[in-house]
Amino acid sequence: MRDMKLRVLTTGGTIDKVYFDAASSYDVGDPQVDPVFKESNVTFEYVVEPVLRKDSLVMTDADRALIRERVAAAAERLILITHGTDTMTQTAEALKGIEGKVIVFTGSMVPARFRASDAIFNLGCAVGAVQVLPPGIYIAMNGQISPADTVRKNRSKNRFEAKS
Numbered sequence: 001m002r003d004m005k006l007r008v009l010t011t012g013g014t015i016d017k018v019y020f021d022a023a024s025s026y027d028v029g030d031p032q033v034d035p036v037f038k039e040s041n042v043t044f045e046y047v048v049e050p051v052l053r054k055d056s057l058v059m060t061d062a063d064r065a066l067i068r069e070r071v072a073a074a075a076e077r078l079i080l081i082t083h084g085t086d087t088m089t090q091t092a093e094a095l096k097g098i099e100g101k102v103i104v105f106t107g108s109m110v111p112a113r114f115r116a117s118d119a120i121f122n123l124g125c126a127v128g129a130v131q132v133l134p135p136g137i138y139i140a141m142n143g144q145i146s147p148a149d150t151v152r153k154n155r156s157k158n159r160f161e162a163k164s
Contacts, residue, residue: 004044004131007076008033011067011091012054013084015119017111028053032112033082036123044127047076056084056091056107064094072098078130079103082123085141085153085160092137092148104130105148106140109158118142 010016010031018029034048051070052063071079077100083091085107092105106126112119126140137148141160144151151160 004078005076006044006046006078006080006127006130007074008046008048008080008082009067009070009074010048010050010082011052011056011059011063011084013056013082013107014110015082015084015106015108015112015122016053017055018113026111028055029113031082032119033080033123036112036120040120040124042127049074054084056087059084059087059091061094064091067091068095068098071095071101071103074101077101077135080123080126080130081105083107085109088139089148089152092139095137098137100135102130102133102135103137104133104140104145105138 012028016028016032017026031048031050051067079101083105088105104126106122108117108119108122110117122141129140129145139146139148139151150163152163154161
C-alpha cells in the first residue's frame, strides 16, 4: 500500500446541506467529508480545506477563481473537490490548465446527513479514482468516473451522463 496525501476542498452544495423543518428549506451546513471519512475508518492522510459554503447555483466567477487559486496553491498532487452538482462542470472548466494534479469533483443529489444519500458512495468512488487516474480534471458521480468536459447533469433523471 502506498502513502497517499489528499487535499479535500469543500465548496458547499447539496452534500453539505441541512434541512430546517421550521422554514421547510435547506441551507448549506458544515462540510461532511471529515465525519464521513472518520466513520469509514480511512487510513490515508488528508486535509479538509473549507473554501465556500454555497449552493452551486449562486457561485460566481470570483468563487471559481478562488477555487482555482486554492487548487493551484495546494502542496498535494491529489485533490478532491466537493461541489454542488448544478454547476460542477462550470467550475471544472475554470480549472483547466492546472498541470500535474489529479482533480476529482464529487457531490450528491441528497444531503450526506440523510440516511438514503448517494454522498458516501460518491465520496468513496472519488477517493478511489483520485488514487489511480493520471493528472487531469474528472467528475465522480453515480458510480462513473469521467473527464469533466465529457459529462453533463441530467436534471430530469437526477444523474450525470455523457454529453450528446
